[in-house]
Amino acid sequence: MMHRKKHAGNDRTSPLFLDNNDSNSADDGGSAKRKGRSRNIASSTAQTLSKLSKNLCLPGVPVALKLVLLSFLAFALLMVLTAKVRRAHFRYKHNANEGGPLRGVPGMPVPLVDQLKQKLHLQSSNSNRSSNDNRNTFKHNEGSNSASASSSIEATKRMLAQPSKFVDAEKKLKQQLLQLLEKQTEEMKNQGKVDPNKSVLGVKISNRYLGEDLLPYPESKQAEGEWENKMNKRKEELRIEDEMEWKAMMDQYNEIMVEYLEENEHADHMIGLHHEEPDLKDNERKQLQQQPLSNVKAVPSDDNSIWPAPSIKAGDDATIILKPAFGSHRPSSNAILVFAEGYDLPIYLAFVESLANTGYFGDVVFSISNESNLKPGVKEYLSSKSHSESGEGVNIIAYEVEWTCFKKSGEAARGTGEGINDCKMNNVFGDSAGNPIDDPREPRPVATARYELYWIWSLHYNKESWLMLLDVRDVWFQLNPFEQVNKKGKVTGELHLFGENADAVRIGTSAFNKGWLVTAYGRKAVSPYFNEPVICSGSTMGNQDAIETYLRAMVAQFDTTSCKSKGCDQGFHNYLYYSGQLGKVHDETTSVGAINKLVLHEQGKGVINNLGALRMKPLKEWGIYDAEKELVLNWDGSTSPVAHQYDRDKEVNTMVKIKKKQFEQQWRLGKRKTPIIIK
Numbered sequence: 001m002m003h004r005k006k007h008a009g010n011d012r013t014s015p016l017f018l019d020n021n022d023s024n025s026a027d028d029g030g031s032a033k034r035k036g037r038s039r040n041i042a043s044s045t046a047q048t049l050s051k052l053s054k055n056l057c058l059p060g061v062p063v064a065l066k067l068v069l070l071s072f073l074a075f076a077l078l079m080v081l082t083a084k085v086r087r088a089h090f091r092y093k094h095n096a097n098e099g100g101p102l103r104g105v106p107g108m109p110v111p112l113v114d115q116l117k118q119k120l121h122l123q124s125s126n127s128n129r130s131s132n133d134n135r136n137t138f139k140h141n142e143g144s145n146s147a148s149a150s151s152s153i154e155a156t157k158r159m160l161a162q163p164s165k166f167v168d169a170e171k172k173l174k175q176q177l178l179q180l181l182e183k184q185t186e187e188m189k190n191q192g193k194v195d196p197n198k199s200v201l202g203v204k205i206s207n208r209y210l211g212e213d214l215l216p217y218p219e220s221k222q223a224e225g226e227w228e229n230k231m232n233k234r235k236e237e238l239r240i241e242d243e244m245e246w247k248a249m250m251d252q253y254n255e256i257m258v259e260y261l262e263e264n265e266h267a268d269h270m271i272g273l274h275h276e277e278p279d280l281k282d283n284e285r286k287q288l289q290q291q292p293l294s295n296v297k298a299v300p301s302d303d304n305s306i307w308p309a310p311s312i313k314a315g316d317d318a319t320i321i322l323k324p325a326f327g328s329h330r331p332s333s334n335a336i337l338v339f340a341e342g343y344d345l346p347i348y349l350a351f352v353e354s355l356a357n358t359g360y361f362g363d364v365v366f367s368i369s370n371e372s373n374l375k376p377g378v379k380e381y382l383s384s385k386s387h388s389e390s391g392e393g394v395n396i397i398a399y400e401v402e403w404t405c406f407k408k409s410g411e412a413a414r415g416t417g418e419g420i421n422d423c424k425m426n427n428v429f430g431d432s433a434g435n436p437i438d439d440p441r442e443p444r445p446v447a448t449a450r451y452e453l454y455w456i457w458s459l460h461y462n463k464e465s466w467l468m469l470l471d472v473r474d475v476w477f478q479l480n481p482f483e484q485v486n487k488k489g490k491v492t493g494e495l496h497l498f499g500e501n502a503d504a505v506r507i508g509t510s511a512f513n514k515g516w517l518v519t520a521y522g523r524k525a526v527s528p529y530f531n532e533p534v535i536c537s538g539s540t541m542g543n544q545d546a547i548e549t550y551l552r553a554m555v556a557q558f559d560t561t562s563c564k565s566k567g568c569d570q571g572f573h574n575y576l577y578y579s580g581q582l583g584k585v586h587d588e589t590t591s592v593g594a595i596n597k598l599v600l601h602e603q604g605k606g607v608i609n610n611l612g613a614l615r616m617k618p619l620k621e622w623g624i625y626d627a628e629k630e631l632v633l634n635w636d637g638s639t640s641p642v643a644h645q646y647d648r649d650k651e652v653n654t655m656v657k658i659k660k661k662q663f664e665q666q667w668r669l670g671k672r673k674t675p676i677i678i679k
Helices: 002-008 020-026 030-056 063-081 083-093 112-127 132-141 145-161 165-189 224-271 283-290 310-314 345-356 378-384 446-458 511-521 523-529 544-561 568-578 650-668
Strands: 335-339 362-368 394-400 402-406 422-426 466-470 475-477 494-499 535-543 589-592 595-601 608-610 642-644
Touching: 063 083, 310 446, 310 544, 335 446, 345 362, 345 378, 345 394, 345 475, 345 650, 362 378, 362 446, 378 394, 394 446, 422 446, 446 544, 446 568, 466 544, 494 544, 494 608, 511 523, 511 544, 511 568, 523 568, 535 544, 535 568, 535 608, 535 642, 544 568, 544 595
Parallel strands: 335 362, 335 466, 362 394, 494 595, 608 642
Antiparallel strands: 402 422, 466 535, 475 642, 494 535, 589 595
């Protein structure tokens, strides 16, 4: 117990307080010797550090002074290490006084405000370059942020000083209505003292500013009739003024978009988005494509060597084995040819019944889905309209085409994919014995392949017959589409094309139309057409001989270009016209094969009225829809026989939807023998 206490206590004889000699005398084993050596090393190190500390810590100098000196040395070291960074930060913070944008400071961002100032400065300078003073000022102040700042202030003042037609009109209208309110308040205070004929209580008001000389309300109840006449006349004047202003804005927009799209096209070409040369698959087509377009013969010879019959690609002895699923052609009648696969019954009802209600008697040829894929009621309805024997009314002929389709990756696909997938036609061509042969063309969108079907169908008619190629989903008939041309008597060789609104869209301002042309033919070949109106490929009309020639030309465009984009058929359509291959551009007199008259109708000035480009505002505001009579009009106020793309207008689309429901209800009730008349 005495031994344990001795080591645990603070007595100076404890081993912790022994010097080396004492420690050695206390050793009683080998481990004690090793501990002694460790203590010697530690003691020696401590002595060395103590000596260094005494020399470095300035012996004799007060502790407070030592701390001051140490702080000074640390601060000086920090300044040296951060000098470069602080300089960059100083230049960034005080950039306005350093003469322009930062230079030589890698990674230092330019503040957003400074970017805006620089842009405003450049815009202001560019807009005034016609003035020598401003040009000299620009050169003198180029790169100066102080000048940029002053320009920004001036630009802001100019912007605030710009007149705002609509805002100013609203302010003036409000002031005029406040005056009316004051008059009405004053009159109410003096009830019974005001002549009722001169009263302003309950008068009509206009919600539009009509000008300084015409108040938005009549001076009195008695003057309401005269005021209303003046108001309606003024509104018509303002409408015309708005249309002119809108047209000017669209012209300016078109100019800007042409420049933008050309720049964008160049950028796309640089990154490889567009391939101007198609991927050709045989030497013959490659040699043809390498020929300059100006050397391509525009007028085919009598043997149609430039635009061969589409069946020739399947072999010289190839035959057409495609037959109607029901119905038969009437060779001497007019016909409407329609690719209409995959739609519900109301689409067919709207197309056929609106056509029948015009008094049309002729053929309608449909391409429909296979019976197993048809929507309910479609075959029953269409077959009930097959009147080939009677020779009266609408006679429907339907073809069921089998397709083998592929995704763009080459993977097999079910169905056409709403026109996106590439497809081959089955059981259309055969050998001389009538045995089916494979589709000779590579897979392509059905919108492109439909022209081969149109060509096959066109062969069933006399050359004097009038044929019309139409879309189905967005077509509404209002008059017999052939009524005007029937008055000509027996003619041949006429081909009629129908444009979209040229003020709203042109080839160069439509990314789609421009893209289809560039993809198929290359930018160099089609750039001269960028300022031309778009011609719609979903609406074409002509005599059988002219249509048959046109269809051979359309099929040949795919054979030459291999353009597989959905919509390339519209590119083919526009190229054939503007390149002069169908005849002289903007000249009805022509002679290309069977085509002896080529007519391009402006939008709203022909049998078919293409409405899609007018979606910026309602057709009623354009003045080409009579809501009371439920009629789409041409620009001269006459009824459009065919309204195409009507569904882009909300009011017209609603009207047609109501008619579709009425057609369907009556069809369900079994009224099938006569046209369904909707009034």
